[in-house]
Amino acid sequence: MGFLQNFGIPPYRTIPAARRALTRRERGYGGGMDSASYIALEERAGAHNYHPLPVVIAEAEGAWVTDVEGRRYLDFLSAYSALNFGHRHPRLTEVAHRQLDRLTLTSRAIHSDQLGPFCAELTDLVGLERALPMNSGAEAVESAIKTARAWGYRHKGVPDGEAVILVAHQNFHGRTTTIISFSDDPVARNDFGPYTPGFQAIAYGDLDELAAALENPHVVAFLVEPIQGEAGIIVPPDGYLRSVAQMCRDANVLFIADEIQSGLGRTGHTLACDAEGVTPDVLLLGKALGGGIVPISAVASRSDVLGVLRPGEHGSTFGGNPLALAIAREVIALLATGEYQQRSAELGAHMLQRLTHEAPGTVREVRGRGLWAGVEVHEQFAPVRPRCEAALDLGVIVKDTHATTMRLAPPLTISREDLDHGIDVVLKVLG
Numbered sequence: 112m113g114f115l116q117n118f119g120i121p122p123y124r125t126i127p128a129a130r131r132a133l134t135r136r137e138r139g140y141g142g143g144m145d146s147a148s149y150i151a152l153e154e155r156a157g158a159h160n161y162h163p164l165p166v167v168i169a170e171a172e173g174a175w176v177t178d179v180e181g182r183r184y185l186d187f188l189s190a191y192s193a194l195n196f197g198h199r200h201p202r203l204t205e206v207a208h209r210q211l212d213r214l215t216l217t218s219r220a221i222h223s224d225q226l227g228p229f230c231a232e233l234t235d236l237v238g239l240e241r242a243l244p245m246n247s248g249a250e251a252v253e254s255a256i257k258t259a260r261a262w263g264y265r266h267k268g269v270p271d272g273e274a275v276i277l278v279a280h281q282n283f284h285g286r287t288t289t290i291i292s293f294s295d296d297p298v299a300r301n302d303f304g305p306y307t308p309g310f311q312a313i314a315y316g317d318l319d320e321l322a323a324a325l326e327n328p329h330v331v332a333f334l335v336e337p338i339q340g341e342a343g344i345i346v347p348p349d350g351y352l353r354s355v356a357q358m359c360r361d362a363n364v365l366f367i368a369d370e371i372q373s374g375l376g377r378t379g380h381t382l383a384c385d386a387e388g389v390t391p392d393v394l395l396l397g398k399a400l401g402g403g404i405v406p407i408s409a410v411a412s413r414s415d416v417l418g419v420l421r422p423g424e425h426g427s428t429f430g431g432n433p434l435a436l437a438i439a440r441e442v443i444a445l446l447a448t449g450e451y452q453q454r455s456a457e458l459g460a461h462m463l464q465r466l467t468h469e470a471p472g473t474v475r476e477v478r479g480r481g482l483w484a485g486v487e488v489h490e491q492f493a494p495v496r497p498r499c500e501a502a503l504d505l506g507v508i509v510k511d512t513h514a515t516t517m518r519l520a521p522p523l524t525i526s527r528e529d530l531d532h533g534i535d536v537v538l539k540v541l542g
């Protein structure tokens with residue numbers, strides 16, 4: 112019996128990890144805990160604002176991740192498209208290391224040698240004129256809302272406090288109090304009021320509703336996802352985006368495309384809007400812009416739109432930090448070659464073709480563009496979550512969105528063999 116046990120205190124390691132402070136080893140300096148202990152610890156010490164799949168990842172490379180027990184899984188989720196270039200893409204980690212050794216943060220109180228080049232390179236890539244880097248996707252959306260309102264008052268002549276922003280039903284743009292104010296998902300909204308006014312929701316894909324809403328001269332913008340991601344990879348009718356752009360132009364209203372999930376190669380194009388040859392007035396990017404390494408988002412726009420912001424009106428301490436900008440510039444350089452968009456288009460067509468032709472009877476519909484698909488099961492086979500857990504048991508990570516849709520978003524760097532292996536597993540668990 113040891114010294115502590117004389118006082119009725121059990122040896123440290125025999126106390127379940129979930130109920131005690133961690134040793135240095137357990138804090139990640141050499142590992143030591145199993146998956147169940149990590150999950151129990153998270154349950155005890157973390158907020159329960161997610162319902163993750165029961166797997167604890169310790170390492171990753173390319174399209175593969177490894178859990179704390181050493182089991183490998185094929186990543187068919189890519190952190191909701193934040194890992195478009197796979198885990199730890201060598202060009203991105205190299206730039207990150209190099210920048211870590213030079214300069215990481217200045218704040219916007221002074222200039223850095225990364226901001227100007229980032230803005231120029233990003234606007235070149237997407238065909239716009241000004242850019243504003245922020246951190247999270249939601250922050251880019253918030254920035255666009257503020258900018259559109261100010262543009263409405265200062266350029267369009269909308270009376271102060273009267274600006275209206277149109278949004279689509281079933282939208283997902285993030286989690287801030289203003290953004291959830293125009294969500295129609297009760298889980299995202301309930302108990303988080305009072306809600307921010309100034310938004311009007313219209314049916315997604317419906318040009319008649321848009322036309323009617325645009326009659327209101329106080330409308331300053333239409334904020335919309337070119338493909339609705341969280342809603343279940345909902346692709347609008349052909350020509351929708353082109354008509355939206357034209358109708359907004361005619362009404363002197365800003366077309367704000369939220370490409371935080373659909374952008375940067377995911378759909379087989381640099382932007383989902385490219386499929387219809389459309390450039391929005393305001394473009395929102397995030398997720399993959401940080402190469403799966405750091406959070407960075409951006410608003411890009413015509414010159415007159417972001418041009419309304421004056422010093423002191425908007426900002427963020429870490430927004431446009433040199434570390435994130437250096438990585439984002441390398442992401443932009445990767446995309447400038449067109450290679451990833453092409454891979455996404457080719458492999459995506461193969462994935463969609465297989466899912467469509469080999470779908471078992473449980474499947475109601477397969478939707479998608481590029482390497483991004485939503486497989487919706489008939490109501491009687493919902494929820495789809497147990498099938499995602501079955502895929503996990505077979506070594507493939509896929510996630511449900513709402514009760515009936517399984518979403519697939521493998522990294523754009525995935526090999527065709529790995530892709531086929533993942534599709535085999537998905538089809539098996541759907542059967």
Ligand SMILES: Cc1ncc(COP(=O)(O)O)c(C=O)c1O
Nearest residue numbers: 247248249283284285340371372
């Ligand atoms: C279309 C879209 N906009 C905005 C966001 C919010 O991004 P973040 O989670 O980085 O705040 C998301 C996140 O899923 C998204 O899919």
